[in-house]
Amino acid sequence: MKLVRILLPIGPNGSTNACANVAFGLAERFGAELEVLHPCPAPMQRLPYATELSPVYYEDLVDVGQKQVEQEEGEATEWFEKAVVVHPGVDAGLLTVEGLVGPAVAMRAKVADLSVLPSMAAKENGRWGPARDAALFQSGRPVLIVPDEAGGPIGETVVVAWKDAVEAARAVAAAAPFLATAKRVRLLSIAEEGEDETAPAMAAYLTKAGFPVETVSVELGAREVGEALLEAAGSGVLLVMGGYGHWRWREWIFGGATLYVLRNTDVPVLMSH
Numbered sequence: 001m002k003l004v005r006i007l008l009p010i011g012p013n014g015s016t017n018a019c020a021n022v023a024f025g026l027a028e029r030f031g032a033e034l035e036v037l038h039p040c041p042a043p044m045q046r047l048p049y050a051t052e053l054s055p056v057y058y059e060d061l062v063d064v065g066q067k068q069v070e071q072e073e074g075e076a077t078e079w080f081e082k083a084v085v086v087h088p089g090v091d092a093g094l095l096t097v098e099g100l101v102g103p104a105v106a107m108r109a110k111v112a113d114l115s116v117l118p119s120m121a122a123k124e125n126g127r128w129g130p131a132r133d134a135a136l137f138q139s140g141r142p143v144l145i146v147p148d149e150a151g152g153p154i155g156e157t158v159v160v161a162w163k164d165a166v167e168a169a170r171a172v173a174a175a176a177p178f179l180a181t182a183k184r185v186r187l188l189s190i191a192e193e194g195e196d197e198t199a200p201a202m203a204a205y206l207t208k209a210g211f212p213v214e215t216v217s218v219e220l221g222a223r224e225v226g227e228a229l230l231e232a233a234g235s236g237v238l239l240v241m242g243g244y245g246h247w248r249w250r251e252w253i254f255g256g257a258t259l260y261v262l263r264n265t266d267v268p269v270l271m272s273h
């Protein structure tokens with residue numbers, strides 16, 4: 001069980017320090033290739049919307065867009081070269097893809113074991129939202145959400161947030177490399193409406209697979225599910241969970257565990273949809 005390729009999407013100014021440290025650190029630990037992806041919208045994709053645009057203004061705007069592309073590519077390259085110096089010995093490469101962020105990330109995330117992206121609490125979150133959505137919803141691969149507070153080795157203690165859902169089962173499968181190297185594994189279930197009868201079965205499966213696991217059931221009480229998950233998981237762990245078991249619009253309107261965790265987590269979260 002190993003990671004072959006890790007995807008680190010960046011903007012012109014790179015990624016957050018926490019994401020960079022985690023991505024490079026995991027690549028070194030697992031002997032994986034690190035693909036640093038810089039999606040860069042083409043000059044024509046930067047034009048303002050207009051029903052009519054004179055040829056003169058059109059050419060001028062395209063020229064401005066081209067200069068922006070060149071500047072952003074230069075800044076991304078500079079960031080990457082500095083990151084490689086800080087993290088020597090990692091098989092890392094920079095790939096610049098001309099196009100919109102979402103399609104570019106979705107395309108490359110499909111051929112990576114996981115993508116590393118900041119949480120919603122990160123600065124300039126508006127930049128990371130499309131990349132996060134594309135990696136989670138359009139790639140079929142997991143996403144490792146890394147908050148700014150994350151530090152130290154990832155995955156010495158793995159907490160699996162379990163519920164009887166397809167997304168949770170996919171997250172467990174995606175976490176296999178981390179489970180194989182974890183010192184401690186906890187299977188955490190939230191008792192919303194009685195006990196989850198599938199939790200003992202998943203615990204038995206993980207034990208059979210060679211991952212002796214502790215099972216923990218937590219009463220929800222008056223808390224939100226996401227709040228209960230983060231409190232029960234504790235600090236210094238890797239949280240593994242399914243993402244958006246409900247329709248995403250429902251979580252944006254009414255709230256939900258996924259949205260709460262993305263906004264409030266202070267530990268890394270391996271999430272699968």
